[in-house]
Amino acid sequence: MITTALRDALRARGTETALLCHTGAGARAHLDGLPLAPSDAVVDLDARVLGEPLELRDLWERDSGPEAGLVAVVAATPADLHRCLAAAADLPRAVQVVVAVVDTPGHQEPPLPSAPAMGQWRELQEMRVRRAGRGGWLCELFFPNGVETPQVLDAVWFGTRGRRRGPALAPLAALSGPEAALWRPGDTGARGIGAAGPVPLRRVTPVGDMALRVGEGTPPEWTDEAVPALDRRTTGVDAWERIAAPGGAEVRENAGPSDIAPVDELTVNPVGFSKDASGPMGDLTVHGDRAVVRQGKKDLAVIAPDGSVTDVDLSRMRHLRCVRVDWSGHTGPTAAVRAVASLAAGGVPLVGGPLPAWATGLGAPLADLITAADAEGLADPLRREEYSVRLRRTALRLHGSRSRWRELGALAGVPVPPAPTVSVILCTRRPDMVGFALAQIARQRGVDVELVLTLHGFPASLPEVDAAIAEYRATGRPLVLREAPADRIFGSVLNDAVASTSGDLVSKWDDDDWYGPDHLADLVQARTYSGAELLGVGQDFVYLQEVDLTLWREGRSESSSRFIAGGTILTDRAVLEETGGFRPVPRSIDTQLLIAVMRGGGRIYRGHGLGYVLRRTGGGHTWSEDMAFFLRNRIQQWFGWRPSALLEGEPAPFGRPVTEYTGELR
Incomplete structure (x- = not known):
C-alpha cells in the first residue's frame, strides 16, 4: 500500500522535483520500482552527514527558499521517524508531503498531526490519514504553496503522543x-x-x-x-x-556514558511492559552478520549496526521473561552498549553475568544491576517487575537523551534550565498521622520537593503536630503551613493548597498511605516519556488493616489508563488551571479531576505501582469500596504488612509514634 501511495503521489506532482527519503531497517524496499524522474532524489536519512549540503536538482527557487513538488519519508517505525528528524531538518519546503510508517507498537495513537500555531497551514487543501497494512500508517498533506517539511514530519510524529511534548532537549x-x-x-x-x-x-x-x-x-x-x-x-x-584488522582500532575500555549516543526516551521506554513472568528467555546475540534478540530459532528484533533499538522491537519482546546478553558478539563495543542500555531503558529484564571491560560505557550503576541479576529469580513476577523498574530507572537516568544533554552542557560549560520542582499538597484531618505522612515525604530523593501542608480542622500548636513539623523543617526542605476550618469542603481545601504552591509540578499526597523514596522521581521520569497530562500509579499493593493482609493485585502499569490512585496524582500547574482544578465537593474529588482531564482531551498515565501501598480500613473513605473489591483480581497475598522491595521499608515517623488511628479517613 505504501508503494502504491508513493506511485500515486509521484504521478500527481507532475514535472516538479520529488525527494524520497527512508529511515530504519527495511524502509528502503518501499521505494523500489517507483517511476523516478532524472531530477528526483532518494535519500537515506540514517546515512546523512550533518553539515554537508543536500544535493538536489531543479528545485523551485521561491522567496522563502528552495521548494520541491513532493517530499516523502518512509520510516520503518515511529522511533525511526523521530530519530531522523534532526537529519531531516534541512529538507526543502514542499507542496505535498507524504509520511509513511511501516509498523507501530500496539500502544501508539494514530498519527494525527496538529497544525502549527502561527498560521503556517492556513492554506492546507487536504489531509489524509489512513492505515497502511496491519500496523502501519500513511499521512498525506497537500498545500497550494510550499511549507516547511521538517515541521510537517514533527507534527505527524507528535500526533502519536497527544498534545503534550514534554521537556525539551537543552542546551540548543x-x-x-x-x-x-x-x-x-x-x-x-x-x-x-x-x-x-x-x-x-x-x-x-x-x-x-x-x-x-x-x-x-x-x-x-x-x-x-x-x-x-x-x-x-x-x-x-x-x-x-x-x-x-592488522593495526586496527583500540577497544575503548574507559568510555563513560557521556561518550555514548543517548537513548531516545520518547520512543524507547517501558510503555507496554508486561507483568507476565511465564514467558521464555530470549538472547541478545549474533545471528549471521547481525545483532538480534532471538527466541529459539526466531529473530524477534534485528538491532541496527549503530545499536539503536526501536519501539516496535520492544513490543515484540514484551512476552519474554528476560533477555540474556551474549557479550561476545554485536557490531562493536559502542553499538553493543547502546543496545543494552536501550533494552534496559525499555524495562526489558536483562541477565548477562560478568561484563567485559569494554562495557564501561553502561555506567557502574547499570552494569552492577545486570551483573547481579539471576535468571531463575525472574520467574517470580514480583521480583521480575522490581528488577525491571530498577533497570529502566537507572538506564533512563544515565542514558536518556535529556539527561545526556544536561551532562554534555555541563562538560561544555553551557548552563541548562533547572529540573522541574514538585510541590506536594497534603491535606489531613488527623493530627496523629502528620508525623507519619511527613516522614514519607522527607525521604523522597531525586527531585526538588516543596511541601504545602494543610491542617484541616485542627491547629499546628498540638504537640505531636508541632514536633513533626519542626523535625521536617530540620531537613532543610521548604514547608508551607496552612490551616483550614473543619467545615470547609475538601475540594476547596485542595484548591487553596494548590494556590500556595510554587513548584512546576503538583503532586497530591494521602496521609495514611506508604510511598517509596523514588515515588516522585519515578513519576517525573514517566512524565518525560509518556506525553501525559496527568500521571499516577494504580492500587497494585493494598494493605487491608482490618484483617492484617497485604495484596498484590492485577492491573496494567506503564500504560494509559482511566483510573489511578488519587493519592499519587502528579500533574502540571497549567493542567489544573485548564481543567478548573479540584471540584468543590466533599467526595470523589480525584475521580472528578481525572474525568475533567479526559474530557479536555488529555492523557492519564499509570506508572508502576511498586513504590506505593494503599492502606484500607473498615470505612470512612471518600472512595467507597468494600473489602471484597480489593480481594478480587489479586495475584498474591501475604499476612501482615508486606510491600514491594522498592518501598525500602517504612520510615520512622516524625513527632509521636503512630498508634492505631481513629477518626474519619479520607
Missing part, C-alpha cells in the same frame, strides 16, 4: 558529522554545521549554544570562539572488524 545544539542525528533524536531545531565551524547566526544569535562534532578521525581545529564544541566518535570506530 549545532551538529556535525555522520551519526550526529543519533545524539539529538526528534530535534528539528538542530542545525548541521561544518566540522570546523563556525556556528551560523540567526540574526545576531548563534543557532546553537554548543556544537557536537561526531566523526572517526582527528577533527579539524574549531574556529568559533563564541560557541564551545565537544567531540565524539561514531559507533563504527570501534567495530569488531576494525579492531581485529
Whole structure:
C-alpha cells in the first residue's frame, strides 16, 4: 500500500522535483520500482552527514527558499521517524508531503498531526490519514504553496503522543558529522554545521549554544570562539572488524556514558511492559552478520549496526521473561552498549553475568544491576517487575537523551534550565498521622520537593503536630503551613493548597498511605516519556488493616489508563488551571479531576505501582469500596504488612509514634 501511495503521489506532482527519503531497517524496499524522474532524489536519512549540503536538482527557487513538488519519508517505525528528524531538518519546503510508517507498537495513537500555531497551514487543501497494512500508517498533506517539511514530519510524529511534548532537549545544539542525528533524536531545531565551524547566526544569535562534532578521525581545529564544541566518535570506530584488522582500532575500555549516543526516551521506554513472568528467555546475540534478540530459532528484533533499538522491537519482546546478553558478539563495543542500555531503558529484564571491560560505557550503576541479576529469580513476577523498574530507572537516568544533554552542557560549560520542582499538597484531618505522612515525604530523593501542608480542622500548636513539623523543617526542605476550618469542603481545601504552591509540578499526597523514596522521581521520569497530562500509579499493593493482609493485585502499569490512585496524582500547574482544578465537593474529588482531564482531551498515565501501598480500613473513605473489591483480581497475598522491595521499608515517623488511628479517613 505504501508503494502504491508513493506511485500515486509521484504521478500527481507532475514535472516538479520529488525527494524520497527512508529511515530504519527495511524502509528502503518501499521505494523500489517507483517511476523516478532524472531530477528526483532518494535519500537515506540514517546515512546523512550533518553539515554537508543536500544535493538536489531543479528545485523551485521561491522567496522563502528552495521548494520541491513532493517530499516523502518512509520510516520503518515511529522511533525511526523521530530519530531522523534532526537529519531531516534541512529538507526543502514542499507542496505535498507524504509520511509513511511501516509498523507501530500496539500502544501508539494514530498519527494525527496538529497544525502549527502561527498560521503556517492556513492554506492546507487536504489531509489524509489512513492505515497502511496491519500496523502501519500513511499521512498525506497537500498545500497550494510550499511549507516547511521538517515541521510537517514533527507534527505527524507528535500526533502519536497527544498534545503534550514534554521537556525539551537543552542546551540548543549545532551538529556535525555522520551519526550526529543519533545524539539529538526528534530535534528539528538542530542545525548541521561544518566540522570546523563556525556556528551560523540567526540574526545576531548563534543557532546553537554548543556544537557536537561526531566523526572517526582527528577533527579539524574549531574556529568559533563564541560557541564551545565537544567531540565524539561514531559507533563504527570501534567495530569488531576494525579492531581485529592488522593495526586496527583500540577497544575503548574507559568510555563513560557521556561518550555514548543517548537513548531516545520518547520512543524507547517501558510503555507496554508486561507483568507476565511465564514467558521464555530470549538472547541478545549474533545471528549471521547481525545483532538480534532471538527466541529459539526466531529473530524477534534485528538491532541496527549503530545499536539503536526501536519501539516496535520492544513490543515484540514484551512476552519474554528476560533477555540474556551474549557479550561476545554485536557490531562493536559502542553499538553493543547502546543496545543494552536501550533494552534496559525499555524495562526489558536483562541477565548477562560478568561484563567485559569494554562495557564501561553502561555506567557502574547499570552494569552492577545486570551483573547481579539471576535468571531463575525472574520467574517470580514480583521480583521480575522490581528488577525491571530498577533497570529502566537507572538506564533512563544515565542514558536518556535529556539527561545526556544536561551532562554534555555541563562538560561544555553551557548552563541548562533547572529540573522541574514538585510541590506536594497534603491535606489531613488527623493530627496523629502528620508525623507519619511527613516522614514519607522527607525521604523522597531525586527531585526538588516543596511541601504545602494543610491542617484541616485542627491547629499546628498540638504537640505531636508541632514536633513533626519542626523535625521536617530540620531537613532543610521548604514547608508551607496552612490551616483550614473543619467545615470547609475538601475540594476547596485542595484548591487553596494548590494556590500556595510554587513548584512546576503538583503532586497530591494521602496521609495514611506508604510511598517509596523514588515515588516522585519515578513519576517525573514517566512524565518525560509518556506525553501525559496527568500521571499516577494504580492500587497494585493494598494493605487491608482490618484483617492484617497485604495484596498484590492485577492491573496494567506503564500504560494509559482511566483510573489511578488519587493519592499519587502528579500533574502540571497549567493542567489544573485548564481543567478548573479540584471540584468543590466533599467526595470523589480525584475521580472528578481525572474525568475533567479526559474530557479536555488529555492523557492519564499509570506508572508502576511498586513504590506505593494503599492502606484500607473498615470505612470512612471518600472512595467507597468494600473489602471484597480489593480481594478480587489479586495475584498474591501475604499476612501482615508486606510491600514491594522498592518501598525500602517504612520510615520512622516524625513527632509521636503512630498508634492505631481513629477518626474519619479520607
